[in-house]
């Protein structure tokens with residue numbers, strides 16, 4: 093990526109000036125809010141302050157790249173499990189992070205769209221999540237401090253989770269120990285390196301049991317609102333999803349009693365309350381809809397409710413599209429594994 097960025101910056105002093113406005117400049121020259129005209133593609137160069145020498149500084153360029161580049165491990169497709177997205181986008185680089193963000197990123201070709209995933213009030217800061225918001229506090233903290241970003245998030249959700257962490261610490265530690273093993277089990281199943289059978293995913297089963305225990309614990313933590321409980325459980329969504337998904341694989345979604353159960357429905361709402369506009373939530377909603385349709389029929393209120401949920405999530409990810417386009421995007425989301 094460095095070579096691609098360098099060649100663009102070498103060719104255009106204007107883009108180099110824009111690039112130097114981004115966070116990560118070690119001498120903090122970019123603390124001032126940059127002139128927005130500099131980022132207006134229709135503004136001619138002579139209207140922009142192009143005075144002063146502009147030096148191609150490799151070290152500075154790498155530093156800015158580390159703080160602003162985006163590398164998503166979000167989309168894991170059954171067809172192409174290695175699919176990853178990496179890049180740097182100038183204007184979206186000004187967006188700060190929150191673990192309960194109000195916007196999501198959508199990349200089409202080389203263009204990044206920022207889509208409101210909740211309603212945003214005037215003057216409210218637009219935020220995106222730099223890390224996997226569907227992971228527990230400690231994992232998010234580690235991710236944000238060890239990647240190029242290097243900060244401690246103080247969003248409402250992090251502050252809340254820090255205040256109750258001592259109560260759920262042992263679950264959280266256990267989750268960390270099991271997650272990688274469970275991920276390997278899911279990966280092996282979805283890439284067909286094993287033929288899944290019921291009960292052949294011990295780490296996923298253990299994580300699932302952990303999810304249920306934690307869910308009970310969180311429900312009885314004193315003084316938490318429903319939303320705050322959802323923020324905590326959203327972070328442990330994979331603990332439930334791995335097992336749910338693999339049971340589905342093993343049974344090929346043949347009706348298991350109460351398969352679309354209250355825990356699954358509660359979790360999907362918790363995921364949406366935590367970070368809306370997430371491919372993983374859409375995939376989970378789509379899979380739930382498929383199961384509900386098999387179990388209860390196409391026109392049952394459960395199936396219709398789930399489909400509407402999926403449609404809403406689809407709009408939060410891809411923006412408002414024609415209905416047939418949204419339906420096609422929902423269908424395609426069944427190809428994405430909602431675990432990773």
Ligand SMILES: C[S@@+](CC[C@H](N)C(=O)[O-])C[C@H]1O[C@@H](n2cnc3c(N)ncnc32)[C@H](O)[C@@H]1O
Nearest residue numbers: 114115159160185186187188189190241243245
């Ligand atoms: C991609 S930049 C975001 C825009 C940057 N704040 C600016 O003013 O240009 C990433 C950097 O912003 C800061 N940042 C972003 N979100 C933050 C948050 N929630 N808390 C503290 N610092 C944050 C960190 O320094 C991080 O390395």
